[in-house]
Amino acid sequence: MKAATVLALLAATPAAAQSWTADRPVEVVVGVSPGGSMDFTARLVRDLLVQEDLIPEASIVNNKPGGGHAVALAYTSQHEGNPNYIQIVNTPLIANSILGRSPITYEEFTPIAMLFEENMVFAVRADSDIADGEDLVQRMRDAPDSVSFSVSSGLGTVNHAAVMQMAGEAGVDLTKLKTVAFNSSSEGVTATLGGHVDVVVTTARSLLPFRESGDLRFLAVAAPERLPDAMSDVPTWRELGVDAVVAAWRGVVAPSGLTEEQAAFWSNAVRQVTESESWKETLAEEFMVDIYRDGQETAQFFADETESYSAMIEALGVTH
Incomplete structure (x- = not known):
């Protein structure tokens, strides 16, 4: 599904359109092994979705490491039209195609939300x-x-x-x-x-x-x-004379081909999670900065990130 189509779908997906619900176990896919920040995010999202009664207790986190998230992205993309899969994503969603590591691009998913950065x-x-x-x-x-x-x-x-x-x-x-x-x-x-x-x-x-x-x-x-x-006692690189500021963002996508009702469900579900006190407390405790964006804004974020990341890779002389 191309970016223009995704934006049109999300723009036409008001909360009132939501009729589909996740009444079957959901897989929260993540492209890393258990442990670490990405896995923590996937488990936090899964647990809070369950806590908010938005998905069944039997829903799982499915770790699919390999290829710099390429294995996980391929796995999720293979479930086109299936709303019982979501994936926690970060930079490789953008970088893999730019670096020639994978033919899969962000346009092949339904953007759900941006969560935070670290x-x-x-x-x-x-x-x-x-x-x-x-x-x-x-x-x-x-x-x-x-x-x-x-x-x-x-x-x-x-x-x-x-x-x-x-x-x-x-x-x-x-x-x-x-x-x-x-x-x-x-x-x-x-x-x-x-x-x-x-x-x-x-x-x-x-x-x-x-x-x-x-x-x-x-x-x-x-x-x-x-x-x-x-x-508070750890200096920034800028303090040491090196102008390096880099943050890891975390987002949520679903397979392409979702109906308006299914996209609306996930958009509202993730928004509800990010508005919970448990979520806000975790972000504060873990030095995470809230950058919540809805699905339409996330689609634009991915487009902007593709442009800026391509420019960075070119400027740094990095090739695949």
Whole structure:
């Protein structure tokens, strides 16, 4: 389904049009292994949909890791016209086709909503000889391939983009960066703790437990300003002289071919979840920034993100 068709469908889908309901178990698909931020989001959405009596208790989260979310996107797209599937998506929905990793584009799904965004944090093992963010930048300038980075869910993800932007703004040769892709951020954290990777790049909520246990040290956050509370002592890259601000967005899509009533149900259901007190409390606790958009606004967001991501990839000289 093309973007213009999706926009027309969503514009013609008022709440009053809703008559279909999810009376069969729903699969909430996510393109990562259990653990980490994306999996957490999928389980949170599933649990709150159940809590709000919007989907049956028997509904599940279906983890489909592989190919930088390509496996999950292919799986969901194969269920055209079936409203009992939704997927939690992020940058690979846009990046995979741009990088030539997958022929599937965002236009092949029904956009449901944008949820929130999280800024990327750079961390090392507690006993790492990388002293701080400035030391990391200097090492990369001297020898870009002397430092390895964990980027979850595959190259081309926002984790990878955070490394590229930081390095590019620091004047580092991007062709020599050493990045290692894992199926989830939890796998990347494990590799970093085991000394197999030097720096893990992911969200604050995925890393804070390991900082609190004394296993990880935070170097910097790719945010416009310092994050609050437990993150308030972590400098931004901008404070360290590197203009890198990168946030991971999370959204929801469904297969193409849904009826107006089915699209209306999901639009209203996800909106109801994001208006719940449980959702708002979780976002505040986990350093997540609310960027809720409805289906029509999400379709436009995907179009804008495709344009900006293509420009970033070209500017950074990254190819597939």
